[in-house]
Amino acid sequence: MSWFERASTLAILLALTGCGFQLARPAPLPNFVESLNLQAEDTRSDLYLALEREFLQRGIPLQADSGNRLVINSVQSGQRILSVSARNIPREYEVFYTVNYQFFRDEELLIDRPSDTLTRDYVWNEFEVLGKVREEEQVREVIVQDLVDSIMRQLSSLQ
Numbered sequence: 152m153s154w155f156e157r158a159s160t161l162a163i164l165l166a167l168t169g170c171g172f173q174l175a176r177p178a179p180l181p182n183f184v185e186s187l188n189l190q191a192e193d194t195r196s197d198l199y200l201a202l203e204r205e206f207l208q209r210g211i212p213l214q215a216d217s218g219n220r221l222v223i224n225s226v227q228s229g230q231r232i233l234s235v236s237a238r239n240i241p242r243e244y245e246v247f248y249t250v251n252y253q254f255f256r257d258e259e260l261l262i263d264r265p266s267d268t269l270t271r272d273y274v275w276n277e278f279e280v281l282g283k284v285r286e287e288e289q290v291r292e293v294i295v296q297d298l299v300d301s302i303m304r305q306l307s308s309l310q
Contacts, residue, residue, distance in 0.1 A: 186214045196226055228247065244287070248298060269294045
């Protein structure tokens with residue numbers, strides 16, 4: 152690495168730290184959430200697996216006998232047609248996820264979310280089918296991660 156490259160890298164790092172830039176950190180969960188019982192009808196759903204992964208990354212073990220229970224009552228997902236072309240071919244789709252969940256601490260209901268819905272839309276092109284199928288999968292992944300982040304923010308507000 153040349154002297155110029157080192158100086159440029161150092162200047163960029165100093166500029167980023169000097170302007171107050173910091174990587175976003177997840178909000179800490181309350182101290183009483185030392186373990187968690189994660190319950191759902193479908194334990195293979197994208198949302199359940201993403202929540203499981205998030206809790207394990209935060210060092211919170213999932214235990215069936217824990218006093219803290221996060222209950223995923225229902226998850227609905229799908230897509231709707233938003234617009235069609237003059238030839239009556241779908242051009243734009245909306246992907247949606249709706250989740251209903253509750254959080255209990257020692258049988259006391261602390262969070263009751265009857266319905267959280269997130270939507271995203273994407274443009275469909277029949278000539279790019281393979282790429283658009285992958286785009287739909289990515290949109291679904293983003294929605295699931297946004298729902299996980301939303302649930303984590305709700306839990307972190309319980310202080």
